Structures are given as C-alpha cells and as structure tokens.
Amino acid sequence: MTRLTKHFQLSEFIVSDRHPELAARIEQTPQRIANLTRLCCLVLEPLRLNFGAAVRINSGLRSSALNEAIGGSPTTQHVYGEAADIVVEGVPAEQVYTYLRIAALDTTTKDAICQLFWYKKSNFCHVSIPSFVAPKPCRIGIFEK
Numbered sequence: 001m002t003r004l005t006k007h008f009q010l011s012e013f014i015v016s017d018r019h020p021e022l023a024a025r026i027e028q029t030p031q032r033i034a035n036l037t038r039l040c041c042l043v044l045e046p047l048r049l050n051f052g053a054a055v056r057i058n059s060g061l062r063s064s065a066l067n068e069a070i071g072g073s074p075t076t077q078h079v080y081g082e083a084a085d086i087v088v089e090g091v092p093a094e095q096v097y098t099y100l101r102i103a104a105l106d107t108t109t110k111d112a113i114c115q116l117f118w119y120k121k122s123n124f125c126h127v128s129i130p131s132f133v134a135p136k137p138c139r140i141g142i143f144e145k
C-alpha cells in the first residue's frame with residue numbers, strides 16, 4: 001500500500017470498472033508516482049479540503065492498452081499520471097467544476113491546473129496538472145456526454 005498524500009493511496013488511481021484486468025497490469029514507475037503525487041498536492045487535496053468530502057477517482061493512471069480499450073484520447077495525460085476523472089462524494093459535478101474553474105483561473109493557483117472538463121451526462125470532472133512530460137495547452141470546457 002503506497003500512500004501518495006494524507007488522503008490518497010496509489011491504489012485509488014489504478015482502477016477501471018470496465019477493464020480491471022488491464023488496470024492490474026499498469027506499470028507504476030517513479031515518474032508516474034511522482035506525477036500522481038503532484039496531482040494530489042496541487043489539486044485533489046485542496047479540493048477535498050474545500051468540500052470536506054472524499055474524492056473518488058473514476059479513472060487515474062492508465063496504460064496505453066487501458067486508454068485504448070476505453071476509447072481515451074491518444075494524447076491523454078492519464079498515461080503519465082497527470083490527470084484524473086473525479087467525483088466528490090455528495091457534491092454535484094457542476095459544483096466541483098465551478099470550484100476547479102475558479103482555481104484554474106485564479107492567479108495564485110492557476111499553475112496547478114492544465115485542463116479541466118466537466119462531462120455533464122457522465123457526471124464527473126476530468127482535471128490535469130501541467131505536464132513535464134508532454135506539455136499541453138490549458139483548456140477548460142464542458143462536454144454534453
């Protein structure tokens with residue numbers, strides 16, 4: 001059991017509802033673990049503190065095989081451990097999106113978040129941190145799916 005930060009374990013990021021067999025084979029490299037820890041410190045711990053509720057990870061670290069199997073974007077930051085699809089227990093995804101959007105735009109915290117998407121119908125938010133591996137433009141948006 002590897003603890004990343006006070007409230008997050010590595011195992012919480014190595015998950016897949018649809019393909020647990022692929023999730024079980026994800027390679028946990030020091031770089032990926034460092035990125036996941038950075039994601040926790042910059043985004044997920046402050047988010048948990050703000051709402052006073054647990055943050056559930058629907059999808060965290062992915063292998064290329066897992067990402068392909070679930071139809072993820074080929075350029076996704078999930079494969080680097082720089083992104084997570086999240087739900088805050090008891091908090092509508094819209095509120096989580098609004099909070100993270102403010103954090104992403106605030107001058108004091110804007111370097112913490114690279115991309116933020118609210119998937120309305122699926123009811124979760126995708127959030128990523130700035131990448132050291134494959135830098136991406138910052139984007140914030142809403143998807144109907």
Ligand SMILES: [Zn+2]
Nearest residue numbers: 083084085126
């Ligand atoms: Zn995602």
